[in-house]
């Protein structure tokens with residue numbers, strides 16, 4: 001989760017679910033994906049003065065969901081009537097995702113009780129005046145819904161899940177357009193997954209990502225994120241993590257803050 005680096009470092013060694021947020025100086029906060037760890041992520045946000053000064057009410061001004069894999073939306077349960085009891089919290093997502101949430105328990109209750117209000121992510125949304133978020137369809141295994149990445153103000157690209165870079169014709173063009181790119185880095189290499197069918201593993205390997213974008217990493221920040229627990233880059237002193245840094249890429253840390 002993007003935020004200030006002022007929380008205790010020891011509690012940050014544990015990696016939480018994938019999520020980023022845009023936090024304005026006046027406390028407005030736009031969340032991208034609601035991971036099962038949202039409660040802890042909210043606690044961490046409260047350590048940031050801008051977020052802490054929010055008035056009681058919905059914990060966020062708006063939410064965007066990239067797709068319906070558990071790690072990216074299951075935290076919505078915390079917005080229901082037994083928990084935060086949000087009131088008409090705006091939730092942007094694809095039409096398929098909206099249909100999924102509206103027609104499947106327990107998510108449909110969030111909609112029928114008015115805890116959340118679904119909006120089509122369409123092409124570009126404006127969670128508040130001056131903040132523009134562009135939805136970018138990306139190929140990713142779609143058991144329940146399709147998947148989007150996002151561009152925030154055409155400065156930051158966030159693609160937490162994608163099958164592979166070759167399956168997305170706009171990959172290089174989109175990365176080249178942005179100053180900062182946060183990209184899917186679930187697995188490091190094939191060797192990490194002995195005996196697994198590669199067809200089931202719908203993520204690019206870090207080794208492939210480095211090969212694909214090495215030239216573009218020279219004049220923009222490419223930050224790798226969404227690490228599986230098996231990923232050796234989670235050990236910051238390991239040779240894999242060092243090779244990523246040596247190639248000019250970065251590894252996302254908990255509470256990573258990016259300022260524009």
Ligand SMILES: [Zn+2]
Pocket residue numbers: 067069140161
């Ligand atoms: Zn996914």
Ligand SMILES: [Zn+2]
Pocket residue numbers: 018069071072160161226
């Ligand atoms: Zn994911």
